[in-house]
Structures are given as C-alpha cells and as structure tokens.
Amino acid sequence: MRQAGTYSGIVSGGISGKTGPHLLPLARIKKIMKRSGEEVKMISGESPIVFSKACELFIKELTQRSWMVTIKGKTRTLSKEDVASAVMATDLFDFLVNLVSDSGGTHL
Amino acid sequence: MERGGTAGFNRFYKHAKSSSGLSIVHGGSSNSNNSNGFINNTANSNTMPPPCTVREQDQYMPIANVIRIMRRILPTHAKISDDAKETIQECVSEYISFITGEANERCQREQRKTITAEDVLWAMGKLGFDDYVEPLTVFLNRYRENENERTSLRAEPVLKRGIDYGIGSPIMMAPPYGQPGFHVGGHHQGIFDGATAMGGYFRDGPGGGAGGGSSSSQASLTNNFDPDPFVQYK
Numbered sequence: 001m002r003q004a005g006t007y008s009g010i011v012s013g014g015i016s017g018k019t020g021p022h023l024l025p026l027a028r029i030k031k032i033m034k035r036s037g038e039e040v041k042m043i044s045g046e047s048p049i050v051f052s053k054a055c056e057l058f059i060k061e062l063t064q065r066s067w068m069v070t071i072k073g074k075t076r077t078l079s080k081e082d083v084a085s086a087v088m089a090t091d092l093f094d095f096l097v098n099l100v101s102d103s104g105g106t107h108l
Numbered sequence: 109m110e111r112g113g114t115a116g117f118n119r120f121y122k123h124a125k126s127s128s129g130l131s132i133v134h135g136g137s138s139n140s141n142n143s144n145g146f147i148n149n150t151a152n153s154n155t156m157p158p159p160c161t162v163r164e165q166d167q168y169m170p171i172a173n174v175i176r177i178m179r180r181i182l183p184t185h186a187k188i189s190d191d192a193k194e195t196i197q198e199c200v201s202e203y204i205s206f207i208t209g210e211a212n213e214r215c216q217r218e219q220r221k222t223i224t225a226e227d228v229l230w231a232m233g234k235l236g237f238d239d240y241v242e243p244l245t246v247f248l249n250r251y252r253e254n255e256n257e258r259t260s261l262r263a264e265p266v267l268k269r270g271i272d273y274g275i276g277s278p279i280m281m282a283p284p285y286g287q288p289g290f291h292v293g294g295h296h297q298g299i300f301d302g303a304t305a306m307g308g309y310f311r312d313g314p315g316g317g318a319g320g321g322s323s324s325s326q327a328s329l330t331n332n333f334d335p336d337p338f339v340q341y342k
Contacts, residue, residue, distance in 0.1 A: 024169050024173050025170065028168075028170070032169075033204060036209050036212070037209055037212055040208065040212050044223060044224045047227075053247045054244055055169065058200060058203050063181055076187055096199050099198055099199060099202050
C-alpha cells in the first residue's frame with residue numbers, strides 16, 4: 001500500500017514541472033516510427049519522448065510559418081493552401097512538398 | 109430493422125470515405141451479406157477486418173492534440189480550417205517517418221538494432237533541424253534527471269533508509285515520511301533492510317520479536333530471516 005504524500009507529489013510534480021506533461025501520445029509516436037520502414041526493429045524508450053517534444057516544436061514552426069502566409073491575405077482562417085505555401089517557401093520542409101501537393105487529391 | 113441497419117452501415121462508410129479518403133476494400137463482401145440477416149451486418153460493421161481497412165487516425169497524432177499545440181502560438185482570434193488541421197496532422201507523421209528513417213539508417217550502418225534518442229537527435233541535426241537539437245537535448249536531460257531521481261530513491265531504502273525507518277520494502281519508494289502501517293515494533297531499532305524487503309511487514313508480533321532480537325546484534329545485510337516463523341515466505 002503506497003502512502004500518497006509529499007513524496008509522490010514531488011515525483012509527479014517534478015516530472016510535470018520540469019519536463020512538462022507530454023502533449024502527444026508516446027504509443028502513437030512509436031507506432032508511426034515503426035511504420036517508417038521495414039527495417040525498424042527496436043526503439044529505445046526515450047526516443048518517443050524526444051519526438052513528443054520535437055513534434056511540438058515542428059507543429060509550432062509549421063503553424064507559425066503558415067500563419068504568416070494567412071495574414072498576408074484578408075482572412076483570419078489558416079487554410080491548407082497557407083500550409084502548402086509555407087512548405088514551398090521553406091527549404092527545411094522540402095520533405096513535405098509531395099505531401100502538401102498530393103493531399104488535395106486524396107481528400108476527395 | 110434490417111433496412112435501418114443497412115442504411116446506417118452505408119452511412120458509416122460514406123462518411124468515412126468523404127472525410128479521410130479511405131478506400132474500404134471489403135465493402136462489396138459486406139453488402140452481399142445484407143440479405144443474410146441483420147446480425148451479419150452488425151457483425152461486419154462492428155468488427156472491421158484489420159488487414160483490409162486501416163483506420164486513418166492510427167497513422168497520425170490525435171488531431172485534438174495537434175490543434176491544441178497550434179492554438180498555443182496562434183492569436184486567439186485565429187481560425188483553422190479543417191483541411192489545414194488534417195494537413196498538419198499528416199505533416200507531423202511525415203516528419204516522424206523522415207527523421208526515423210535517417211536515424212534507422214545510421215543504426216544499420218553501425219550495426220545496432222535499437223534506435224536511441226541520440227540517433228534521433230543526430231538525424232534531426234543532419235536533416236536541417238539543428239535549431240531543435242539544443243532544446244531537445246535540454247528536455248531529454250531533464251527527463252533523465254527525473255528518472256534517475258526516482259529510480260535511485262527506490263533502490264536506496266533497501267540498503268540505507270532501512271536503518272532509519274525500519275522497513276526496507278522496495279514497494280515504498282521513499283520511506284522518509286514514515287509508514288504508520290508498517291511499524292514492525294520500535295524495539296527492533298529498525299535494522300531491517302534488505303532482508304526485510306521480502307517479509308518485513310509480516311513481522312509484527314512474536315515472530316517479529318524473535319527476528320528483532322537477532323537482528324539488533326547483527327549487521328544488517330546478513331539474512332535476518334529466522335527460518336522458523338518465516339519458512340513459508342521463502
């Protein structure tokens with residue numbers, strides 16, 4: 001029987017306080033990592049944790065760049081086209097070029 | 109009833125098609141079962157055969173989480189179109205695959221089987237995401253520190269803290285705050301430690317007394333299990 005108390009507060013508080021609660025589900029990240037190739041065998045426990053933060057940074061950057069495109073127009077709605085423009089304009093996002101130009105077709 | 113069931117069944121498929129572009133491969137075979145009865149329809153619609161149909165959402169981060177992160181940096185009045193949300197959702201998965209692929213290649217070159225956090229960070233640096241490497245390294249180090257704190261405190265009670273607290277139960281992560289339920293009698297002088305880890309809290313009463321008598325004269329780690337009362341626990 002574990003006594004809840006100051007210590008457990010420190011443990012959970014410490015983790016949430018310092019590293020923040022994970023915004024993205026680790027199991028899902030792991031699943032996506034495994035899908036990335038047949039040869040992916042084993043994944044260390046920390047890798048999804050690094051990715052959870054990395055994806056957060058990635059989403060923020062992509063969103064921010066897309067929003068910069070949005071506000072050039074008259075609208076306040078971030079659209080798929082804005083995302084596509086941001087991808088085209090950013091070398092770092094070259095790997096997404098096919099995805100943003102293809103997605104129009106598959107979403108019918 | 110059957111008609112109703114069928115209509116619902118079709119509606120489900122139509123909805124799935126329009127929102128996600130899934131191709132439902134087994135649609136044909138299910139329709140042919142309609143005439144066999146409502147029960148078959150229900151069985152088919154409830155248990156989607158996994159190999160044919162891949163639920164789109166499995167391949168992506170949950171859209172609610174993605175949206176939550178987006179909203180953190182967008183102004184409050186900003187709106188996001190549904191297709192933008194989905195596109196970014198797909199981009200995230202693509203990003204994970206992209207980085208993992210590179211990390212995995214490095215592992216293969218070095219003949220390692222496990223992709224580690226370092227591999228992931230290395231791959232990010234290589235693929236142009238160097239701006240992320242430093243914050244991620246900080247994040248990872250903090251995570252590791254927290255993990256080490258937790259696990260080291262868990263191990264210590266068995267050896268050291270048992271001296272103070274009398275119970276070396278490994279289940280208790282940190283006895284510093286006392287466990288009223290596990291007193292084991294003050295007269296033992298709390299020299300139970302590693303030995304008590306297994307049966308410490310069974311020792312109240314006469315058995316404990318006997319154990320206490322011998323343990324107080326012994327150094328801690330020699331097995332304080334008095335065989336007689338505790339044989340059953342071995």
